[in-house]
Amino acid sequence: MSDSLIAITGDDFVLVAADTTHTRSIMVVKESGEDKIMELDSHKLLAASGDNGDRNAFCQYVQKNSALYRLRNGTPLSTRALANWTRRALADALRKHPYSANLLLAGYDASPTEGKPGKVSLYYIDYLASMQQLPFACQGYAGHFLLGLLDNGWRKGMTREEARELLDKCIEQLQTRFVLGAPKFAIKLVDKDGVHVIESADA
Amino acid sequence: GINAEYGTPPHLTSTLNKQPNRFIMSIMEYNGGAVVAMVGKGCVAIASDKRYGVQAQTVGFDFEKVFRIQERTFVGLTGLATDVQTMASKLEFRTKLYELREERQMTPKVLAHLLSQLLYEKRFGPYFTEPVVAGLDGKGEPYICAMDLIGAQELAKDFVVTGTCTENLFGMCESLWRPDLEEDELFEIVSQCLLASVDRDATSGWGAVVHIINADGVRTRHLKTRQD
Numbered sequence: 001m002s003d004s005l006i007a008i009t010g011d012d013f014v015l016v017a018a019d020t021t022h023t024r025s026i027m028v029v030k031e032s033g034e035d036k037i038m039e040l041d042s043h044k045l046l047a048a049s050g051d052n053g054d055r056n057a058f059c060q061y062v063q064k065n066s067a068l069y070r071l072r073n074g075t076p077l078s079t080r081a082l083a084n085w086t087r088r089a090l091a092d093a094l095r096k097h098p099y100s101a102n103l104l105l106a107g108y109d110a111s112p113t114e115g116k117p118g119k120v121s122l123y124y125i126d127y128l129a130s131m132q133q134l135p136f137a138c139q140g141y142a143g144h145f146l147l148g149l150l151d152n153g154w155r156k157g158m159t160r161e162e163a164r165e166l167l168d169k170c171i172e173q174l175q176t177r178f179v180l181g182a183p184k185f186a187i188k189l190v191d192k193d194g195v196h197v198i199e200s201a202d203a
Numbered sequence: 204g205i206n207a208e209y210g211t212p213p214h215l216t217s218t219l220n221k222q223p224n225r226f227i228m229s230i231m232e233y234n235g236g237a238v239v240a241m242v243g244k245g246c247v248a249i250a251s252d253k254r255y256g257v258q259a260q261t262v263g264f265d266f267e268k269v270f271r272i273q274e275r276t277f278v279g280l281t282g283l284a285t286d287v288q289t290m291a292s293k294l295e296f297r298t299k300l301y302e303l304r305e306e307r308q309m310t311p312k313v314l315a316h317l318l319s320q321l322l323y324e325k326r327f328g329p330y331f332t333e334p335v336v337a338g339l340d341g342k343g344e345p346y347i348c349a350m351d352l353i354g355a356q357e358l359a360k361d362f363v364v365t366g367t368c369t370e371n372l373f374g375m376c377e378s379l380w381r382p383d384l385e386e387d388e389l390f391e392i393v394s395q396c397l398l399a400s401v402d403r404d405a406t407s408g409w410g411a412v413v414h415i416i417n418a419d420g421v422r423t424r425h426l427k428t429r430q431d
Contacts, residue, residue: 087288088292091285091288091289094285095328100214124262124263126257126285127214128283128284128285129285129288129289130234130255130283130284130285130287130288131288132255132262132263132265132266133265134262134263137262143260143262144260147260147261147262
């Protein structure tokens, strides 16, 4: 809950931001430098919040299975397929060995699959494995501060600059009003050219 | 259905503070939602809200809770969103398998029994969802049925409801429903029942979808509602 993840989609890109702190209860293990946005493959990002161990383990699990599919079938999974796979993995684990990881999965698909329009998609998957495709999303307490701001500022077909501006406003809000507002956010973008690191998690 | 006072989702239980917290909800109210199904003359209607929320926070407005499982049979599921999605997925799997083997559609009555079995098999660790089945059988006869989270079926000749505002829905349906409603009237009445009920429930609403099923097909309409 204390990790903040924010993602904003445009027509052909998705901007994903995550705080870079690693905390444990009341202690700050690491104030910045923790990269919570994993690159699943050339055109997909998985941002995760939650307990550090579960977050890392589950993200790696998704990443390696995505790679396995690509090796076996000669083609990568579409974002929608991978999101559904991820949801199912979390749902199956829920009543056996649950992962407390909240996710935002963003991806670019070169050819829209299964009749779904649009080239980019963003999926919000919470730790109970309920999933929604959304134009913008937040995980953690960040949502309480930012969903109103995003409702107001987001428009379909935003440019990268507009999205970045909106994201900066969001980060500023968290740093001003959120008691756990992190000093540093990592920002990554995914579009037709792949994953771009806009702001590195490293200091 | 039974009064399911199941525990709260883990991240809301406090190990330090044992005082009652008015923000903690039952697991069935965590996501919220409402579904209603009604019988008309040679047709059935099934409707749901579209809110996807986490307690007081609304996250999405596109979360339809009614799934077209067979040509003329819909299943509406409320309760914990993850289990709504899991059950819908399981049902799709089982009905597709049935279609492959039997080379025919599953009738709503059979689907309801299948659903009941799937729920009861998890009797001591259930799926937190209370479904509603609505459809037309092979002869065009309407069929509706509701279930609690462990699969106890409730057949009805008039209407069935499920979700976080069942009291509201029961009141509205009891007042407005009458037998042998034509399609257009049925649509009006189902819509009014749903809207008036979810407007008084904080965790339901944010849009609505209504499906009218008759012998010729299905008409789907999305309603413009209060976005709060």
